[in-house]
Amino acid sequence: MKQFGAFVKKEFYHILRDRRTLFILLGMPVVQIIIFGFALTNEVKNAKVLVFDNAKDVASTSIIHEIDASQYFDVQQNVTSYSQVESAFKRGAVKLAVVFPSGFNNDLEHVNKAPIQLIADASDPNTANTLINYASAIIMDYQDRITNEHRLPYTISTEMRMLYNPQLKGAYTFVPGVMAMVLMLVCTMMTAITIVREKEMGTMEVMLVSPVQPLKVVIAKAVPYLLLSMVNVASILLLSVFVLDVPIHGSLFLLVGESLLFILTCLAFGLLISTVTDSQQIAMFISLVGMFLPTIMLSGFMFPIENMPILLQVISHIIPARWFFVIVTSVMIKGLGLGAIWKETLILMGMMLFLLTLSIKKFKIRLA
Template identity: 65%
Template sequence: MKQFLAFVRKEFYHVLRDRRTLLILFGMPIAQILIFGFALTNEVKDSEILVVDYARDNASQELLTKIGSSRYFNIRQAALSHSEILGAFKKGKIKAVVVFPADFNEDLLHQNKAQIQIITDATDVNTANMITNYLSSIIVDYQNQINQNLEIPYRITPEVRMLYNPQLKGAHGFVPGVMALVLLLVSVMMTAISIVREKESGTMEILLVSPFKPVLVIFAKAFPYLALSLVNVTAILLLSVFVLDLPVKGSVVLLFAESTLFIITCLALGIFISIKTDSQQIAMLISLMGMLLPTMMFSGFLFPIENMPIPLQIISNIVPSKWFYIIVKSIMIKGLGITALWKETLILLGMTLFLLLVSLKSFKIRLQ
């Protein structure tokens, strides 16, 4: 036990004395949360919207006030022809144009339906989508408001609903994604690199030729990264609650328990990589290409899995971070408990046990 503790302390010295490691450990989660969480929502915040109001009636004015009061849009009004609208886009400042037809109120009152044209700059598809969605939901909102006392409802646009994200906060999906990414980097890459470093410097040979059990060497090396990963989970959650205003809807305890499970999956992977490689560069390359890339691609956090071709969807099932991503999202955003997540948890647990078994099997007590 004393040996184990000495080992853990030594490992902390390594981490705390290397500026690059520290930066990856603590700078990265913060940067990622801020970039993914903040910057992406900022993009839509205060977007310049040009309104061409041919109607200038009650309904259009009311709706405009509503759009303008949202913190996403800044409204500028101008009376432009269609060709002039194109010119306005080319200047690049405007993210979208909203056109009210001349008889907007008339249509609404007499035909119970009216049209609004939304033109967006689709060079940036994501932003364009988001703006369209936001605008649509504001319109739906307005529609609901004026429909309250009516028997025959007014219809303005097709219904758009934003499930589980009524405040339209883009960061929601990113926090679980960033969590998966950061844990992967810390637990897979840094663990693998730190074990391989000992191989390179010859210290591994000494540790093997010591009374300390070789398997314990590996566990002692992995342990500090488990602790550091949990610190990271805490940091990310604190950031998301206090900086991004995203509360954890479900059980925090369950969230930490599931995170610990995923961290152990990652550590097992990191150990496996370190057993199979002899140089830090290769360990890093395998961790990045083999782990980080699939996580970005297949966890569902950057690209929706439903939209992928079937073979890729199938492949996505073997990526542990996909299951972790689903679990965290469900706990944080939907507030689901273990009863709803036992299936995903079991899959992740199975993967963890499998990886632990494989790395322990391939671990050698000698050099070759």
């Protein structure tokens, strides 16, 4: 055991001497969580809005104030013609225009209905659809208030309720995805590359003839990345809670335990890659193509799996990050316990054991 500890200590020294690698391992999670949390968000905030108010009455003024007060909109100016609206869209100065017809308040009080035109820049259809929905919700909220005691017969009202993420913050999706992406990159790629590098330099043969069993030598090289990955988990969770305001609703102990299981799965895959490759370039390529890109594309992190073709949905079942993403979302965001994620936990455990067993069988104690 003392000799095994010496190998682990040696690997730690090797990592600490390589400042660039150390910066990537510890700095990358911080950079990614900040970028995904603030820049790459699917939320729309402070969208520039143009108002064409032909009514200039109490009702139109109240709705304009409510739109401007929302965190999603920033009312830029009031215009007096459709040509000004069109010109603003052509310049890209606004994303949405709200048009009130003349006599808006009068129609609302006497006819019980009045139209509002919402014009959006649909060159980005997702943003346009989101802005239309936001503005419609504000207008419907105003309508519900003024008709609260004067509802027409057979009026159907809908109530919208967003569970777990009522403010629709993008960080609630990105945090579990970034955790999977960072752990996959650190554990799989770095573990595979560090072992293959020893093969290329010829030092692996020296370590394999040491008194320590060859398999323990390889495991000793993976231990530092296990500990560094746990540090990354801690940094991501701290940034999520204190910077991005994403609370941990479930058990922190369960979340850390599931993260450890995913880390072991990634380490096992990295060991498998190291046993079947002899160059760092090939190991990096397999890590990126084999796990990192599928983690982004097929885990449900960036794109809904339900929208994918059947073939890709089937392939996604063999991606460990898919199950980890579900686990983190269930525990951290929804506050669920082990009873809700036992199936995903067993799948990850099975993947870890399968990859570890395959790595041991493929491992060669002689490199020649």
